[in-house]
Amino acid sequence: MRILTICGMGMGTSMMLRLFVEEALKAEGIKASVTAVDLGSYKGTPADIIVAPTDMESHLKNATARVVYIKNLIDKKEVKEKVIAAVQDFQNPPAAAEDDPQ
């Protein structure tokens, strides 16, 4: 599973985000490759899940991966909750949506 963390300049915030994502995955025993990239490079990098700051939405509208938006980049809890939810969704995509009341 490939996860990308994104920020505008490919340094700073995307790296912090990468650290938090890696921590969250490790705590849950989930294996994935996590790479920090900048907005300019993400299109060339295949990913299953993208983690980005909110307010980057307009730049990521056409992303084919699942995109997770984080409001508070220094809130490890928010990062963990949202990323783990996206990972679980990715690993267990809802099959027969019509039968499933959820």
Added chain:
Amino acid sequence: MNDQPIELRALLTAQTVKANAAVSSWEESAEVVGQLMVEAGTIEPRYIEAMKRTVRELGPYMVIAPGIALLHARPEDGVKELSLGLITLTTPVEFGHSTNDPVDLVFALAAVNKDAHVSALQVLAGMLMDEAILAQMRSASDTASLVSVIQTYGGNAS
């Protein structure tokens, strides 16, 4: 474990920190914090423009948490030395972020390359997650007190 906190302490010193700056726009906040770093000799004046351009072109995503902005641009935009600036504002300003405005803590990061500053950022993140430290930073009555809050941060980097 002691070299991480020292790194942050070495970056945020009286030279690049200013408490209670009075600015009336986010652009002005970038100019004020940037000017500290220009005077400290760590960035060229054009880096200030580059930080503002980043906000305009990419959006205000660098308001990374409620009230906290982390301005930055690229190494090639005029960084001379790894540095971190901080100003606290008497009146918060709007960057246009959907949830994290208004901002009263403006950090500016100048990195020479992508990796140089990761550990300093980790410690910064740890500091900013600490509500008590944030409160102390916001209520510091002058620059010396603000610097002292940062300098005494023990860096419980987990």
